[in-house]
Amino acid sequence: MNDTTLTRHQSGFGRFAAHLGRARRALAFQGSGRVRRLLLTVIVALLSVGTHAAEVALLNVSYDPTREFYEEFNAAFARHWQAQTGDTVAVKQSHAGSGKQARSVIDGLPADVVTLALAYDIDAIATMGHLLPADWQKRLPDNSAPYTSTIVFLVRQGNPKGIKDWDDLVKPGVAVVTPNPKTSGGARWNYLAAWAYAAQKAGGDEAKARDFVTRLFANVPVLDTGARGATTTFVQRGIGDVLIAWENEAYLARAEFGAGKFEVVTPSLSILAEPPVAWVDRTVKRHGTEAVAKAYLEHLYSPEGQRIAAKHFYRPRLAEVAAEYAAQFPKIKLVTIDEAFGGWAKAQPRHFGEGGIFDQITRTRR
Amino acid sequence: MSGAAKSRLLAQRTRGHGPEEGGLARRFLIGAAVLFLTVFLVLPLVNVFWQALAKGGRAYLAALAEPDTIAAAKLTLLVAAIAVPLNTVFGVAAAWAIAKFQFRGKAFLITLIDLPFAISPVVAGLIYLVLFGMQGYLGPWLDAHGIRIVFNVSGIVLATVFVTFPFVARELIPVMQATGTDQEQAALTLGASGWRTFWQVTLPSVKWGLLYGVILCNARAMGEFGAVSVLSGHIAGETDTLPLRVDKLYHEFNATSAFAVASLLAVIALLTLFVKTYLEWQQQRAFARAEQAGSAPADNELPTRDDWL
Numbered sequence: 001m002n003d004t005t006l007t008r009h010q011s012g013f014g015r016f017a018a019h020l021g022r023a024r025r026a027l028a029f030q031g032s033g034r035v036r037r038l039l040l041t042v043i044v045a046l047l048s049v050g051t052h053a054a055e056v057a058l059l060n061v062s063y064d065p066t067r068e069f070y071e072e073f074n075a076a077f078a079r080h081w082q083a084q085t086g087d088t089v090a091v092k093q094s095h096a097g098s099g100k101q102a103r104s105v106i107d108g109l110p111a112d113v114v115t116l117a118l119a120y121d122i123d124a125i126a127t128m129g130h131l132l133p134a135d136w137q138k139r140l141p142d143n144s145a146p147y148t149s150t151i152v153f154l155v156r157q158g159n160p161k162g163i164k165d166w167d168d169l170v171k172p173g174v175a176v177v178t179p180n181p182k183t184s185g186g187a188r189w190n191y192l193a194a195w196a197y198a199a200q201k202a203g204g205d206e207a208k209a210r211d212f213v214t215r216l217f218a219n220v221p222v223l224d225t226g227a228r229g230a231t232t233t234f235v236q237r238g239i240g241d242v243l244i245a246w247e248n249e250a251y252l253a254r255a256e257f258g259a260g261k262f263e264v265v266t267p268s269l270s271i272l273a274e275p276p277v278a279w280v281d282r283t284v285k286r287h288g289t290e291a292v293a294k295a296y297l298e299h300l301y302s303p304e305g306q307r308i309a310a311k312h313f314y315r316p317r318l319a320e321v322a323a324e325y326a327a328q329f330p331k332i333k334l335v336t337i338d339e340a341f342g343g344w345a346k347a348q349p350r351h352f353g354e355g356g357i358f359d360q361i362t363r364t365r366r
Numbered sequence: 367m368s369g370a371a372k373s374r375l376l377a378q379r380t381r382g383h384g385p386e387e388g389g390l391a392r393r394f395l396i397g398a399a400v401l402f403l404t405v406f407l408v409l410p411l412v413n414v415f416w417q418a419l420a421k422g423g424r425a426y427l428a429a430l431a432e433p434d435t436i437a438a439a440k441l442t443l444l445v446a447a448i449a450v451p452l453n454t455v456f457g458v459a460a461a462w463a464i465a466k467f468q469f470r471g472k473a474f475l476i477t478l479i480d481l482p483f484a485i486s487p488v489v490a491g492l493i494y495l496v497l498f499g500m501q502g503y504l505g506p507w508l509d510a511h512g513i514r515i516v517f518n519v520s521g522i523v524l525a526t527v528f529v530t531f532p533f534v535a536r537e538l539i540p541v542m543q544a545t546g547t548d549q550e551q552a553a554l555t556l557g558a559s560g561w562r563t564f565w566q567v568t569l570p571s572v573k574w575g576l577l578y579g580v581i582l583c584n585a586r587a588m589g590e591f592g593a594v595s596v597l598s599g600h601i602a603g604e605t606d607t608l609p610l611r612v613d614k615l616y617h618e619f620n621a622t623s624a625f626a627v628a629s630l631l632a633v634i635a636l637l638t639l640f641v642k643t644y645l646e647w648q649q650q651r652a653f654a655r656a657e658q659a660g661s662a663p664a665d666n667e668l669p670t671r672d673d674w675l
Contacts, residue, residue, distance in 0.1 A: 059601060064617075067618055068618075092601050092602060092603060092604055093601070093602050094599055094600045094601045094602070095600065095614075096600055104517065104599055106500060106501060107495055107499035107500050107501055107502070107505075107516065107517075108498075108499050108500035108505055108509070108514065108516050108517055109516075109517040109599045110514065110517065128501070129500065129501075228617045228618075229617065232616065232617055232619075235619075236616075236619075236621070253619075256619045257619075
């Protein structure tokens with residue numbers, strides 16, 4: 001059995017035993033030996049239950065499109081953990097827009113691990129909530145991002161508007177669906193990918209990039225709060241000609257609704273999205289789940305974890321798994337947030353902060 | 367035909383055809399109302415069941431038997447089981463104080479009771495988040511003492527109690543005002559204690575109104591989305607209520623399950639309407655009986671507590 005869980009149970013039952021002890025003393029005035037013996041038996045029975053069944057619960061607070069992936073991964077990890085330690089682990093999931101989830105964790109949602117859409121949201125948990133150290137991203141390999149993804153387009157079958165690349169999204173009469181970058185991590189990647197494309201095309205001319213993104217958002221009829229909301233808007237409510245989406249979300253939507261209804265279009269250039277993961281120090285220390293939380297995240301890097309990620313259309317980091325699934329992921333020119341925007345710490349306030357470029361763009365529309 | 371029957375028939379006729387409205391206008395207005403109700407109420411309701419059963423009865427039952435859905439149903443029942451009795455006790459106490467006594471600040475109290483009706487549920491949720499969240503006023507202190515209020519069941523209960531706060535009181539105040547204080551005064555004059563008067567005179571006279579309020583309160587408690595959504599944390603199988611579960615299933619591309627769970631809520635709504643109609647009918651009968659008994663209620667025996675229970 002794992003040490004941390006053992007102490008957790010002991011302390012929990014210790015407290016409980018103390019409560020019972022008080023109750024027993026309160027009853028003692030009745031002077032009945034039988035009652036006293038009965039209570040003792042109950043206490044002993046409860047304590048003995050507490051010392052063997054080690055059941056660990058983890059809460060994984062994640063972003064929108066990871067639902068299906070973590071559902072499968074959690075089951076795989078539970079098997080792995082039981083084989084290794086004999087303990088059972090039940091991983092609970094919470095999903096919503098990445099920014100909203102970070103806000104909830106800061107407000108007290110007791111996440112043992114966070115698996116969000118972008119590093120800035122976990123940075124916010126570190127700086128505003130002080131729940132984990134500022135250098136959290138260095139604790140796991142590959143910038144703490146066990147899988148990557150990118151931004152692609154989902155169009156209706158037959159591609160009726162002939163969408164091939166970013167330029168086609170700013171044409172008049174094309175309705176583009178993307179969520180709100182203020183609340184959705186995926187939407188921020190969407191926005192930055194469009195910006196990176198325009199900047200690259202204009203030879204680094206910022207004004208032209210800004211104009212491009214302005215025209216793009218002028219074509220957006222609905223801004224949902226999360227990536228999944230945007231997908232349902234496009235897929236189930238039938239709004240829009242093109243959905244800018246996570247690569248995994250686009251393939252998942254196509255798989256869910258049959259390949260005959262939607263097509264995935266890969267643009268000439270996109271952004272390398274690195275959705276990072278971290279354990280939340282404050283919470284795992286309180287829950288006594290530090291070891292299992294770390295093992296959970298490390299398992300994402302294992303061949304098994306990588307395969308499940310690839311199966312759900314996340315690009316794996318591990319070379320052997322990447323080779324297995326090479327046919328699934330089209331080659332695409334990817335820029336990183338660090339080289340194109342100087343990292344999240346710079347990009348976030350400049351583009352998405354209060355009064356930032358996104359605000360200015362959407363305000364001029366009104 | 368007797369004269370009395372003839373005059374009754376005549377009265378019915380004149381009531382049927384108002385002198386101001388022509389037959390055409392009447393038919394048009396009724397037709398418009400029926401059309402509106404069909405398109406905006408009946409069709410969506412039918413559609414919920416249609417979508418839920420789209421993949422057959424077995425898929426419907428399988429959707430309802432999912433562990434997370436069962437957990438959501440249990441949580442919804444638990445929340446209602448806490449919120450409804452709390453607000454019943456509060457509502458009876460408040461209505462009793464407002465209808466039967468005169469005191470300073472009464473208008474203010476009535477306004478306070480109406481507050482949850484006036485405020486958006488999302489704001490209600492955020493108020494508690496600002497108060498009890500980790501970045502809020504009391505959050506850090508509560509956290510230091512190992513107490514968590516938001517993002518778990520207590521937060522959901524709190525939000526539900528807040529939004530269902532006015533239902534029972536609002537339902538009871540007019541009924542209690544209508545019955546007046548004569549009967550209570552008579553009971554007190556005859557030597558009954560305050561409690562006995564309350565249990566045997568006040569409560570029986572408003573029982574149908576009370577049940578009506580409780581039913582509405584329960585319907586809202588089970589159906590609340592906004593405030594609960596803010597304070598839930600959306601942990602599957604733990605802090606999802608039925609309405610949150612519907613939303614989540616829909617976003618998981620699982621429309622059949624979403625509508626199956628929605629149909630549960632629709633059934634609760636239909637039951638509520640059914641019980642509500644029955645209670646209204648009972649209340650009317652009770653009033654009619656009181657009228658028949660005439661202006662001398664003292665002739666009647668005091669209702670016993672069994673009557674009320």
